[in-house]
Amino acid sequence: MHWRGRKVLVTGGAGFLGSNLCHALATQGARVVALDGFLFGGGANPANLEGAEVELVRADIRDVDLRPLCEGAEVIFNLAAQTSHMGGQRDPLADIAVNAVAQVRLIQAAREAAPDAVVVHASTRQFYGRAHHLPVDEEHPVNPPDANGVSKFAGEQYWMIEHRVNGRPVVSLRLTNCYGPRLRIRDARQTFLGIWIRSVLEDRPFEVWGGEQLRDMTYVDDVTNAFLLAGATPACHGRIFNIGGSPPASLKEIADITVRVAGAGARYTIREFPADRARIDIGSYHADDRAFRQATGWTPEVGLEDGIRRSLDWFRPRLAAYL
Template sequence: MPTVPTDHLTFFNGKRVLITGGLGFIGSNIAHRLLGLGAEVLIVDSLIPEYGGNVFNVTGLEDQVRINIADIRDEHGLRYLVQGQDIIFNLAGQVSHTDSMIDPYTDLEINARSQLSLLEACRHGNPATKVVFASTRQIYGRPEYLPVDERHPLQPADVNGINKLAGEWYHMVYHDVYGLRTVSLRLTNTYGPRMRIRDARQTFIGWWFRQLLEGRELQIFGDGLQVRDFNYIDDVVEALLMVAAHDVADGQIYNLGGDEPINLINLARLMIEVNGGGSFALTPFPADRKRIDIGDFYGDYRKIRSKLGWRPLVGLRDGLTRTMDYFRDHLEHYV
């Protein structure tokens, strides 16, 4: 395995960085990390309640970052905001799979059309910038084999997956045709401090954290034997920084993935143990969720490991403990 690159830790010193969706889970964690590396950070977020932005996520950073409350669907605003930015972490999106089936047009606007607007803004107003796009494992749909690598067929199981795939491919086309420096990371289940736990819109594991901390019983859909992999937020942030800093990543698509795939019953047991108490029960799948469930999934991240040296460093138990401790201390700001 190649030596893990370290120059990405100095690369960001003095760089101007824009984070779309920067008050959300992943974006705010990137902002904290970038400020520690000496970057100048501009956060753009719509703060639409359903989409996960939370001002508390940047508590302590108010005097160090610029925050622009704007919607990425505003093409004219985007053309102004991208100017002069060295790196753009493009994280804004609609992440709820069930919401995408209820309101597919809004999902289309945010996850597809708005991505095109951002790329057009860069092409015309800042063609030298680098754009890192947060894609998703959801675009693979129901796996034909495991672990899922980047060559796996793309067959999204819901509207959200289709629109995220379109957003990703816009980034690749703009690299291939116009020479924009773009890269896409296909994220798996990401968890950690500052994630949305108010409901299950962002991810079920966030909802489980809240239920456990409030003394409620976890509800597991189906037989609970569905297998998933997980990445702790610090590992995901490092991957995003690596691909942003290294030219070899330009025009590439990389999977992330975890080393400890686990079924949902065992995940629930581990979270209950970490919490120091709790319970779970199996419940039939709601019809709307069953139709778009992808079954077992865990990703193959060998490509990013071989090219950039990335691998997850935070084990599942450690990550769950850190996350539980964070929300135990700050629960009132997230519910």
Template sequence: MIRAADEAATAISWAGARVLVAGGLGFIGARLACRLVTLGAVVTVVDALEPQAGGNIANVADIRDQATIRIADLGDPALLRDLLPGCDVVFNLAGQTGHLASMVAPLQDLDANCRAPLALLEACRTLAPQVTVVYASTRQVYGRPIVLPVDERHPLAPVDINGVHKAAAEAYHGLYWRVHGLDTRVLRLTNTYGPGMRVKDAKQNFLGLWLRQVLEGRPIELWGGHQRRDFSYVDDTVRALLEAARVPMGQGRILNVGGCPPVSLRELAEQLLAQGGGDGGLVVSPFPSDRERIDIGDYYTDDSLFRGLTGWAPETSLAEGLRATLDYYRAALPLYL
């Protein structure tokens, strides 16, 4: 849902650009890669297709003949020596996103969310010092908000290992800008949803599992339900990533990107049930203790700084986004199970 003026400006910016999308078979990365291809960029997708992550070859079915797709570990030095020279922009959406999984396997999360982005930064410094690196971070670095909405001045106090490691990766990007002059830009994303997200379980996002439960006629299990969150439809998030790469004076910045006006999780579940026609209903359960310890409660974003720099704003309402996502999975659900 890109305005005509934005479409023209973006097309001019991206035509012929050489772009590497790390984590490009995952939910957001694949949507970004597809968009870049339509804008005329020369796109290479790298993804390890780790079983616990969100990568799915179905996400790039429309561009398999138009982009270079490499199933490989981003930390492979030979791979980076092959792909980085001459690259204009690197979007790094690779990583482990599961909060509970990071508490269960912290060293695995360390490798995915600290070692890998650091290795990529170092390879960019030596092989492609002219490149722009856009790193997808998370609102999870803030932990439990002290004040709402949360802007970039809010203290960082992650409540899980994943948030700690993402905060460390942010710091690496800032350091490489200040010390080495590498053009790095970091976006702290809020909850993103839409076609292509992992739906077979809740390892990437609880909303994915809710979508599956609605489409299969099973009840949505809701823990608490009072928590208020903002949600960003994937196409809005993709536009934000594209803007982040090209905005003047974006070097070295860490910026929030939010979404729709906040809703309670109960309101979200009720909207999803109403749109999906699910007859399974809603089951409110006590918070599992392991989840409750790392839940952040209410969170919604103040992204006025990013909006002011870029002119970006979300264009897809929650109702529109849920409808489009349900329509996609009505046809494609078997590909994601």
């Protein structure tokens, strides 16, 4: 798809993934509307959209009139979500309001104002729970380990029903651990690597919980390319895809790479999982994303060491804006 001149709505557009997507779309000439409520504890940051020719609408997806925002949109990238595992455990009603109820509101608004728009929905590998086998493909049983997984799964399924019943072209991308520029790093609400990056840049040791769990990390530029391809590839319509990244590495291996890239003074300690997190930990995970690669030709281009180096270099002069 040639993006120049096309109206695109990005919900969650001031967050980590949404803002990177907005920058890419604007650079390619799209008319981008970014919706974000800047909810407490989320990844939205005003600094994320600096330098991007994007119309930012600061409003809560739970109550704003979504029809004018959808009007004329050819593609809707739907990244608005409550992503904190512990946040969902503590307040499941608020979790459901964003991840499920608000999704139905957006579906209804898009039916009226953008009936032909392609929708690319940001989903998560969290649904699978503890893996029965590795790598995990899209046929793996769904067994959400926590409240946030349940609400996110509900939201995804509402969108897939919209495809099956009403024929809307919908694509759902189940993402793994994403990282890179514009990540929330003030704490670990988005990913463990966020607080690691902050700690390294503040010359403090970071904690590794467990250490042997495997993860496949996806650099944000590769995630952005996956969204753009999903929105532009008719063969993806009506399908759910896993999105992976670099070859899997243990948390300890990722920590060692982070220390090596950061240089002198970087260090970490290993500790047992806190009891409340241990109960919802999924163990090792890495994705089988061959289906998406075959459908689109996508492949991750940024390796783990290079991605961590790029992330540290990007945040170093901007640290104050992200704390």
